Amino acid sequence: MAAAQRMVVIGANAAGMSAASQARRLKGAGDLEIVALERGGHTSYSACGIPYWIGGDVTDAGDLIARTPEQHRERDIELRLHTEVTELDPDRGRVRVRGSDPASETWLGFDHLVLATGARPLRPPLPGIDAPGVHGVQTLDDGRALLDDLEKTETARPADAPRRAVVIGAGYIGVEMAEALIRRGYRVTVLDRAEQPMTTLDPDMGRLVHEAMCRMGIETVTGATVTAVAADRDGRARAVVTEDAEHEADVVVLGLGVRPETGLARAAGLPLGDSGGLLTDLAMRVRGRENIWAGGDCAEVLDLVSGRTRHIALGTHANKHGQVIGTNIGGGYATFPGVVGTAVSKVCDLEIARTGLLESQAASAGLRFVTVTVESSSRAGYYPGAAPMHVKMLAEHRTGRLLGVQIVGREGAGKRVDIAAVALTAGMTVEQMTSLDLGYAPPFSPLWDPVLVAARKAAAQVRRAGTH
């Protein structure tokens, strides 16, 4: 009998542990040894759930953990926590590992290496940015630290004194954290350099989010360039300073997005894309490497609409990547064909969704397109709870191919983007979309679903522009 092969996984979260679990499903311990190396102390948790933990919707951090270290170990996955990899040696098939004793480093050989090193939050090199009271929200430990700090603040202050929080960055994490802090009773200010919050939307749609945030009592300052975090006498953050103003804060949260954590890969000469993420083939092998795989937030993904690779940190992609990698290492066959750029978020009762390309992305992909925006309703107009829903649609000039959809509305708005996500994947034209057989009943939709209304308008626009 042949000796077991060894699969080494770096990063024991979504992509890494999905890969490990799936490989284990397909191959027993006698055929495949699996070693997972994790810098932190947790496995397989939902980083996307952290805002809801902070906001109090989730009371136990344990609920965010899909699988504990023990559960992985029970399935014959050797898991080494608080273990850092300090060097990759792809050519000799080994990685250098530093355990709890920083002095002792050893080489660990692999037959298959899975890079699932995730992403790190952006932390601009500003004065005071590392002061106590300034928090990232990328890991469970970050969440714990923030929560402890909030509880301390809340205990220390008299109940009637206003609690103030500043969130730097008005992207997904930023707005979700704004909601969380509002729910804890904070006066929240969100600062963003851009013209509108949610730069994952076009500015006209971002403006709708801006207006809604104002109505929710979230002060949203756009065009704000943060220059420093000011500290009090004890060195603790007390205000965020911009070019124009100083925003006092009991607590500061960083919501500036993330970058792929690929320092090791870069040092080892592995191929990285424009965003610094690992480049893979469709089977999730690192390009040009037979036995090195990468997935999750450290990898770039193929955008099926623009034809380019992009960096999109999203747990749902990470899990799919892990599934594909584990299947392939386990001797099966699977591919990850790419993404269409779907994302959905909410801030209080506002739902925000997008898929495909923004105007700026379409232009930079060399596409010529028409855009339409419609205001429709989440339900039949006469049905209680019907709320306005704004849908923006981009379609390619001449071909009429759907290029992107953005939706801002209340209940029922967010997941409607899935209609467009599937249509994008299938390469449908907006004309084809006008006859889609979508679910209709008064509690669920007007007679013409808002997505169909937009498709009709876009198709008409394509026809009108068709002669040029």
Added chain:
Amino acid sequence: MAAAQRMVVIGANAAGMSAASQARRLKGAGDLEIVALERGGHTSYSACGIPYWIGGDVTDAGDLIARTPEQHRERDIELRLHTEVTELDPDRGRVRVRGSDPASETWLGFDHLVLATGARPLRPPLPGIDAPGVHGVQTLDDGRALLDDLEKTETARPADAPRRAVVIGAGYIGVEMAEALIRRGYRVTVLDRAEQPMTTLDPDMGRLVHEAMCRMGIETVTGATVTAVAADRDGRARAVVTEDAEHEADVVVLGLGVRPETGLARAAGLPLGDSGGLLTDLAMRVRGRENIWAGGDCAEVLDLVSGRTRHIALGTHANKHGQVIGTNIGGGYATFPGVVGTAVSKVCDLEIARTGLLESQAASAGLRFVTVTVESSSRAGYYPGAAPMHVKMLAEHRTGRLLGVQIVGREGAGKRVDIAAVALTAGMTVEQMTSLDLGYAPPFSPLWDPVLVAARKAAAQVRRAGTH
């Protein structure tokens, strides 16, 4: 200048008035005279909204009217209410019209005829079925009559006496009416001949609806063959009699579904399908007729999954048909490619959806298939309000092509069927569906959307069955 052509529309509701409006958008009154003939007194109303009017969610019937007769007339559409067509003469291009004076009938010539005669509710020829207190809910006038009757019942009875309603038929209308009557404080019994309610679902999924209806306090008697409606001394319905029991009722509602209203078309020799609906080409012309069009509940539609025509009475199809017909008569070009059989409904907080084929439909279309059923969750498990969601999926043997999806769950379940509706339209395989880029965030979905969970399981099933 050529004399204006005349477009005659029979039936001034969804399909008919959409066609009239769209034709008018494209051609002015000087080019096209439009005459719409309506047997009743209302135009362009939402029949699907009637249960919500009865239930009190909609207080003003006027809210169900999208466009009044006056609004149509303002747009140069000649509308004749309370006007019945008694005969079609396709070869001579004319229809026989009876106005308010039943003695005087006249012929009205047409260049284009639009048949939008709708559907009539099934009313089995049982003793007592026409007694006062037995109500259909197809038209606005039906709704008015039922509501008057309910209000009279409620006024006549002491407040503490139980009010009892029996609904015959547990399809969409039946369950929606059950909810409406529960909301008015009635004890509701729903009777259905079938093994489970909602025969638009497979029996295993219908059982979930059955169980949920029981929990809502709706008595649901399946396998019940109604033999008569028993009347009191005044001749008013007092109970529904089945082979096994007698169910007392202050009011009886018929929810047995509808059949196409195509008596005139049949008499005129126009082509009808197996369900008695008019057969059209893709431009919605009645087959073999250059200038006769049909749409809405009186027409059959092509089922893109089975390749057969079916009768599906649904406002959303009717509006699309009207749009297509009006565009073509107006000199444009449009087609209605067909449906995939999507339907969505709710009873209290239970959402029920389906698209594509049931097991029985797939088998009778000659297809061999695998089925899977999964129980997943509407949101990330840790997010408040996460509720179980059952998804059943059918995929074709060998090819793995998606054939159908049924979903039963709470909030967020119903419109998820749109994902499958688009995938069916695009001819996707369940394997392709496993990598769909659907919207993910904890308030909206688990990491793997329930539809993806079902697709993964179905794809595995197709692979396993693939060698046979």
